[in-house]
Structure formats: C-alpha cells, structure tokens
Amino acid sequence: MKRGFLNKDSSAKCTAATASSPAVEASVAAPTTTTPPAAKPVTSPTFKRGFLNKESRTKHTPSVSDTPAIATSATTPVLTKPVAADFKAVGPVASAPAKSSNTLTAEATPEKGSVKAPSPQSMGISRPEARMCTSEEFHEKARQGAVQRIMTCLPPDTLETSCLFFTGVKERLLACPSWPAPVPKAAQNCYRIGDSLLGGLGLFAVRNIKLRELIVVERPLLIVPTALRMENEIQHLSPEQILHGLIKRMPPDRAAQFCALSNCRRNRDDANGDPLMGIVDTNAISIGNLPGELEMTHGAIFNVISRFNHSCSPSVAGSWDVQSFSYSVRARRDISAGEELTYSYLTSEQLLTPCAERTAFLKGYNFKCKCPSCTDMEPGHSNQSDDNRKRLGMSRTLTVEHSETMFRECQTIIENPKEDVNELERGSLNTLGLMEREQLVDDVICAFHYSCLCKVALATKNEKKARKWALKAADNGRLFNGSDGGFTRSAQYPRQSPWWGRRGCGVAA
C-alpha cells in the first residue's frame, strides 16, 4: 500500500458485490385449512416472476383485501384470533437444535476518564464473511431428507410474525435463552404516516429528532427466506402459492396490513404478477441470516417500517435484532420537524455510485428518485454529487479491501515523530467533509476515519478531541450494527440483500 491513500483517488473500482442467492428446493406439503382474511378477489394477470424474470408455471387468483386501514403507531396491534398450529412438512427434522451463539453484547459506552482508540475489529470493519449455503449443499441436504420448509407464526405467545423457515431456524430460535426479548421501546411521538411528495405514503418527523434516536421498532408481519423465489415449484407448490398460504395464516388484522402495503408493479402497463409477491418485492427488508441449519438470508415485511420512502441521502438507518425479533430504525443524523424520514433501498456501496447507476439499481421499484443528489444530475445542475460519490466509493472500497494495511500505516505515521500527523488528520477530515456534503453517513468510511482522527488526537495528547472521535465511532458502530451480538453482524453482506439494499437479485426491472 502506498502512502497518501487518504487524499488520493485510487484506481480501485467501486463494485457492488453480486452475491446471488442459492437456488433451493424443499419439501412443502399443501397448506392446512386456514381461513383467509376478509378478502376481495383480485384478478391476477399472467404472472411474470420479477426476481428471475421467468414466467411462473402456475397461475392463480389471489384474494387481496385492498383497502384496509394502516395503523399509524409503532406499537404492534393486538391479535384478534389465534393462528392454526404450525404446518410441518413430512420427513425427519435434521438435527437437534445447536447451542445458541446468540449472546447479546452490551453496548460499549466509553468509561469516564478513559479514552481508548477503537480497533478496526471493534468498529466493524473487518467483519467475518457471512456464508450462504450453495445450491448443491441445499440439494444434498434435501436429498438426505434433512431440509424441510415450515410455516409458522412466532413468537409463540403472540404469533405476530408469519414465517417461512427451513429446518432448524424455529428450533434454534426457541432454544435461544430468553428468546424473544421484549421489543425495545421507540421514542414517543416522533413520526406520523402521511402523503409523501416522493410517492404514496411516507413517514414524517413530527418533532426534531436527534442522531441515533430510536424512531420505530417493529416485529415483522412476515419473514421469508430469499430462497422463496429460487425454485419454480416445490412439491407442486409455486412460491406464490406458498406465499398465499402464509398470508392466510396471519391474523386478519395483520393480513390486512400486509395487503395494504405498496406494490410497485400495481400500476405498471405490464402489471402482470402476483399482487402478494409484488408486495414482498416492494417492501421486504433483508434481515440477514437466521440461525438455522442452512446459511440463508431472510427478508422481512413490516406494517410501518415498510412505509419508508427511499433517498440516496437517507436520514434513517435500520438494524435487525434477532433476540427481540424486531427491526429498529434510528436517525442517521439530526432531523428537523416536518422532514420526510427516508431510508436507503440501496447498499452502502450502491449509494456511492453515480446517479445513473443508482437509477438502474432502483429501476425495479418503478420510481425516479428526486433526492438532492439525483436532482444535482439533472440538466442545469452541476455534477458535483457524482464526483463526490465517486471519490467516496473509492475510499470505501480501499478501506474494505485494505483496512489492516491502512490502520497499520496510520499507526506508523502516528508513532513516527518525523511523519506529519496533520496531513493524516486533514485527509480524514476531507473525506468526512465530502460525506457531509452528500448528506451521507457511510459506516465503513466513518469507522475508519473516526478511528484515525481519534488516534491522531491521542498522539497529540488532545484528550477532548480523542473523546469526541471515540464517541462518534461508538455511535457509528451502534447505528449500523444494532445490538444483536452476532447474527446480523456476521451476516453483514446478506443483510444488504436481497430486497431493500439488495445485491444480486431483486425485483424485475
């Protein structure tokens, strides 16, 4: 690694990883007799599989209630009706639940009087690679009768979330000590749902919201594995039929909330497709791997959280906590009363690509982004935002690929009296300044530069500054890593796929 990496453009290309999900197949018998929610028939046009862009082999007429009221509070609605017992597929369950690795880590609060420069590991830069089971592994296990799909509603006492799981996920969740933990409490009265100038409904701040404030915490209406979309038919059931089975199992009020969500394919000329699948494609957020027999990304759909509109300079960020089985959305920056709260449907890497690329990534959602960064690219505007993002993208790629070397080099500069630490400081401040101009908070870039600045401050014996940067680094870590102590972190890359912030697969263009 050459010196000067902090200021100079690198030739490294910012490429979004393309982690395609494995194709899978599992045994699922027909859904049991469950009563569908109060429904109005909707004629389904010929289904075109958005995900794989293939014609579905099965056509069917779903029942979707299309005008239920949306709850505008973050609290979970009371269930009105118990859901039928779990439906299990035939065949043996593979193995006994493994010992849970789901231990909660306490949030790191810097002790009074002690300032310690964060290490790259503690800041989440060199995270362990998440592994996805390959299609071969899946099929091998399926051949051995060791993989099944189950439909279930969890947590058992509240049945809030309708889930489609492969073998072992439910068993492992139930085996986790004290699972599920109570859902954390969000701040009171900080948002409302209303008409958005961006499109449809959106969330708006009803008062000033501070950086990192917890805005919404919610258990999902539905969780499905990425693999739901991968096989055309599983024991004569298409993914669409499985999905319909899952919705039928929901308590009617939750099913109504699900069906009221936006479907980005609804008004398209080629609006052929299963409406429920359209809702999944439009609203699912990746929650990374769940602790099952197979490494498998899952997506979750929420009553409130799925209402966030997208911005390329998002004001909120979310994290999944498997222990409380809930998703938390926090402010990425200070937000003013009245502002629309926006989330990014793109990965961190994708956010750092030029406007044209971001537009292509978002094509499947069927809208044109009107955020300041995208508007900057319109005729009559400068292209400054594209330039800024390009530089930030390179900085991120470099940090991801060479974090160890870069940290070592920083250390060498700091420890060598002949080296100019001011130059190091300037470089970091420049990069952070670029990010501020783009109204972005990139977890990797922030982690590295906050740490660098903290180390410089320590080396120059400026404890006040060191504390400031250490606190910023801690905030950054908590904002992006949540508090699940492992599952989401170890599943860093699938957390960003396959739907909002997805890679490799997604809705049809």
Ligand SMILES: C[S@@+](CC[C@H](N)C(=O)[O-])C[C@H]1O[C@@H](n2cnc3c(N)ncnc32)[C@H](O)[C@@H]1O
């Ligand atoms: C997950 S939903 C967000 C909530 C949605 N607006 C609603 O009414 O429920 C995604 C859909 O919202 C709309 N949307 C989201 N972000 C947008 C943006 N920046 N500009 C225009 N439309 C947007 C698009 O129709 C997109 O398919």
